[in-house]
Amino acid sequence: MIREGYQKKNGTVLYYGEPLAHACPETFQTIECNFRIRDYYARDHVHVFYRDTIVKGADPATFEVISQWYSRDCRSGYFNGKAVSNSHGPCFQCVSDYYARDHKRVFYHGRWLKTADPIHFQSVGMGYFNDLKHVYYDGKAIKDVDAASFLLIGGDHLATDKFSGFWRGKRCPAGALLDHEEVQFFFIRNKHLTDYWFFKGRVDRNIF
DSSP, X not given: OOBTTEEEETTEEEETTEEOTTOOXXXXXXXXXXXXXXXXXXXXXXXXXXXXXXXXXXOTTTOEEOSSSEEEOSSOEEETTEEOTTOOGGGOEEEETTEEEOSSOEEETTEEOTTOOTTTOEEEETTEEEOSSOEEETTEEOTTOOGGGOEEEETTTEEEOSSOEEETTEEEOHHHHTTOHHHHHHXXXXXXXXXXXXXXXXXXXXXX
């Protein structure tokens, strides 16, 4: 066994006991990575393999695994063994979990997020990401959110902008969160956010 299912036996490369088509046993080797995943990638002098499939177009000399889901070479980025369309390999990098970017685009699950700005794209926390104009959750831009004032509250994926609160990427009516304990604690700790929805009309509430 070389690693994770790959094996050389009697001059043949096997993947879990089955011959690996087009693999050269003399130059075949697994591709190591520093992430907590199984090492599904391997290469010879011609091809890169993802499990028992050739990664089309991949360059074995420069191919590297950069996250649990993403990899790259001198040509392209890859997601789960498939080339990411319109990606630029030399500057392709993982942002977090399922997000990646190059100098022109941001990708989620290997798909281009057309509204996202790669220069300013960053993690806010709890699954939220933003750039200068948008906030994203599960790879989708949240509608009618004020990105400039967006803040993470924490807990169970709670967040807020000036005008309302959010839970798991969905806008919540202000009244639904007014008495939420974690929301109250957040604004108590951040009393300077006087122009946020939480403080509007609450001067008479004796919660401080």
